[in-house]
Amino acid sequence: MSAESKVNEPGAAPDDETLALAHALLDAAREGNSGVLGSYLAAGAPATLTNSSGDSLVMLAAYHGHAGTVRLILDHGGDPNMANDRGQTPLAGAVFKGYTDVARELLDAGADPDAGTPSARAAAQMFARTDILALLG
Incomplete structure (x- = not known):
C-alpha cells in the first residue's frame, strides 16, 4: 500500500487521517521506533507500506x-527484496x-545480494565493504 492510495478505494486520494498514519509509520521506520511501529504492525498495518518514492x-x-x-x-x-522506484533494495542501502x-538481518530473511541496481554485491565491491562482502559469500 502506498501512502498515496486509500485502503478501501483504489485510485482515490487518501484522507488526511490515513495519510497522517502512513507518514507516522514511515517516520517510525526511519527513526527505528520499534515500539510504535510494532504496535501498528501487530494491529494489521501493512508491513509493505511504501512512500511516494517506493521506499518501503x-x-x-x-x-x-x-x-x-x-x-x-x-x-x-x-x-x-522490495526495490524502490530507483531499483535499490534494502540490502544495497x-x-x-x-x-x-542490518545486512545480516536482511540476508537471514532471504535478501538477494544480486538484486537491484546497483546490487548489494556491486555496492559492497564499489565501497570496499569487505566485512559485508564476506557475508554475501
Missing part, C-alpha cells in the same frame, strides 16, 4: 541502520551505509 518500511529502517526494526518489519511480512548488522 524495510528500506527506511535498513538505510538508517536500525537492525532490530528491520527484523520487526520482516517478522510482520516485510519484503527484504545497508551495504552503501556500511551497516553489517
Whole structure:
C-alpha cells in the first residue's frame, strides 16, 4: 500500500487521517521506533507500506541502520527484496551505509545480494565493504 492510495478505494486520494498514519509509520521506520511501529504492525498495518518514492518500511529502517526494526518489519511480512522506484533494495542501502548488522538481518530473511541496481554485491565491491562482502559469500 502506498501512502498515496486509500485502503478501501483504489485510485482515490487518501484522507488526511490515513495519510497522517502512513507518514507516522514511515517516520517510525526511519527513526527505528520499534515500539510504535510494532504496535501498528501487530494491529494489521501493512508491513509493505511504501512512500511516494517506493521506499518501503524495510528500506527506511535498513538505510538508517536500525537492525532490530528491520527484523520487526520482516517478522510482520516485510519484503527484504522490495526495490524502490530507483531499483535499490534494502540490502544495497545497508551495504552503501556500511551497516553489517542490518545486512545480516536482511540476508537471514532471504535478501538477494544480486538484486537491484546497483546490487548489494556491486555496492559492497564499489565501497570496499569487505566485512559485508564476506557475508554475501
